[in-house]
Amino acid sequence: MPETSAEFSRNLRAAGVVGAGGAGFPSYVKAQGKAEFALVNAAECEPLLKKDQKILEYFPAKVFDGLELLMSAVGAVRGIVGIKKKHEKIIPRLEELAKGRKNISILKMGDYYPAGDEQCLVYEATGRIVPPGGIPLEVGCVVANVETLYNASFAPRPVTETFITVNGGVKKPATFRVPVGVTWRECVELCGGSTVKDPAYIDGGPMMGKVQTDFDLPVVKASAGIIVLPKDHPLILKKAQSRPVFTRVGRSACDQCSFCTEFCPRYLLGHNVQPHRVMRTMLFSGGPEHKLHSQYGLLCCECSLCSLYSCPEGLHPREACVAAKSDLREQKIGFKNSGLNTGRKPEVHPVRDFRKVPVSKLVRRLGLDDYNKDAPWSDAVYKPSKVRILMSQHIGVPCSPTVKEGQKVEKGAVVGEVPSDKLGCPAHASISGTVGKVNQKYVEIIA
Ligand code: SF4
Ligand code: SF4
Known part of the structure; x- marks a missing residue:
């Protein structure tokens, strides 16, 4: 057990521990902060991905060890594991383990998307709202992913393997560990091969993941898994649409109904993100109007709910926000120096709880019902x-x-x-x- 937080932080760096939820943020930096709460993000709300559930099912003690190390490093008085209550098989074991550890509790969450959004988790666990453009540390919280804590428990032992789920159009969907640097092709072969003719895949889950067609790309430490789908699946086609195309369609089809904003999880937390206003940028090729409306995308966390669920016209408000942020970055504008940084304290929307999107409905909307299978744990060594x-x-x-x-x-x-x-x-x-x-x-x- 490291004696100081500096030693723990050094161990994390030496081990190469990074955020394993997809972001890849170096974990040693988080261990250098001070926080009242250490939160385990075990919500895993990306449909079809299962690796966090399987780690908690098969290696829960290591995750708790990592959590205790993090709590000790940041001086946290409470550790909270945020997991969806649907995981009835795993939760009793976690509750049992929590009893034997000091100040650790289990938060049972609903099955909605995006329960695993860091800022939503902070609010659900503590009732605190991360300030717009801020990070959880500003409200006394540090958030870590399940696999990150698993890896942290072994630090300074280097991270050489990663847990992944391969699901969708493969013969035997599974969750397993592979050495970092193997190809996705090898991972698909380990699952009996693809069942679809002309496959593509989404790296990182259907909502926030990226469409890829090259199966020879390597698995990295932050990889969470892939969903294999036919290249002509509507989700693949939608996610792969280029900026000129979605701008042209959006310009003519957006009726400003504002459903995208009304369901936006960050807007519902009280942040001033309004994708329907960002959609208006499509009417301008530049100038003050473009800049004004672009700012409403600055606090977008890119969860994709607006593009893949909320918009009745099937448009791309999320991609509009991403493009707007990129345009503003070129002008050196971020939230802090934007016109929206008023210092006003965010207030949670009064109907937030009623606008949470059930994952089952989302899976249907994504056209993934036929691919939504379990991906059982396999401990085969590759x-x-x-x-x-x-x-x-x-x-x-x-x-x-x-x-x-x-x-x-x-x-x-x-x-x-x-x-x-x-x-x-x-x-x-x-x-x-x-x-x-x-x-x-x-x-x-x-x-
Ligand atoms: S939900 Fe779709 S149509 Fe409605 S404002 Fe947003 S982008 Fe436009
Ligand atoms: S992707 Fe859409 S729904 Fe998600 S945070 Fe951004 S604007 Fe809101």
């Missing part, structure tokens, strides 16, 4: 012949390779490093072998 360790697996400065072609490396050796004064953490060999190709993007290791 030994790849080759891995590619990406130098950019975290938010911050990418790693620079520290090994040369032909060099022998052991599993766990550092193969990429970030200067100690920069945001980032090392990348490690996930298998033992000989270094193959080395470049600024990746280090290849051949077993």
Whole structure:
């Protein structure tokens, strides 16, 4: 057990622990803050992904160990595990474990999307609202993902494996561990191969994940899993639409009904995000009107609810917000220096609870009913012949390779490093072998 928070933070950095919920934020930074509450984000609200549930089912003690380490580092007086109450099989075991640990409790949440949005979880667990443009630490909270805490419990042991779910159009959907750097093709093969003819996949879940067609891309530490679907599935087609296309359609079809805003989880928390106003930017190619309406997208967390559920016309308000943020970034405008930063305290919308979107309805709307299967845990050990360790697996400065072609490396050796004064953490060999190709993007290791 590390004796100080500085030691824990050093261990996390040395181990290369990053946010395993998809973001990849280096965890050592969170451990340096001070917070009253340490929250475990176990809501896992991305439909069809199961890896957090399986970690809590099969390795709950390690997650609690990681939580206790985090609580001790940040000085938290309470640890709260936020999990959906539908996980009836897992919760009794968690409650039993919590009894044996000091100041840890279980928060049972409804099955709605996006229960796992960090700021929604903070509100549900503590009744506090993260200030607009702020982070949970500003209201005395630190939030960590299930797998992140699992990895933290082993630090400084390097992170060389990641838990993933492969679901959708595969013969045997499953949740399992693989060495970082294997390809998604190998993962699909481990699930018996694809059942769809011309497959694409969504990396990271149907709502916030990204459409990919290249199955030879490598798995990274922050990977949560993939959903395999036919290339012509409506969800794939919708998510893959380009900015010129969705702008052209949005300009002519948006009737300003504002459903996108009325269901927006951040708007319902009292933040001034109004995607229907951002949609108005499509009427202007630039100028003050464009800038004015773009600002209403600055606090968007990109959950996709507006684009994939709320909009009756099937338009792209989320993508409009993402584009607006990018345009404003070029003008060096963020929320803090925008016209919307009034200092007004956010107030939760009075009907927030009635506008929570049930995941079952969402799955239907996404056209995923036929693909919504369990992905049981498999503890089979996979030994790849080759891995590619990406130098950019975290938010911050990418790693620079520290090994040369032909060099022998052991599993766990550092193969990429970030200067100690920069945001980032090392990348490690996930298998033992000989270094193959080395470049600024990746280090290849051949077993
Ligand atoms: S819900 Fe759709 S149609 Fe209505 S305002 Fe939003 S983008 Fe426009
Ligand atoms: S994606 Fe849409 S619903 Fe989600 S936070 Fe952004 S504007 Fe709101």
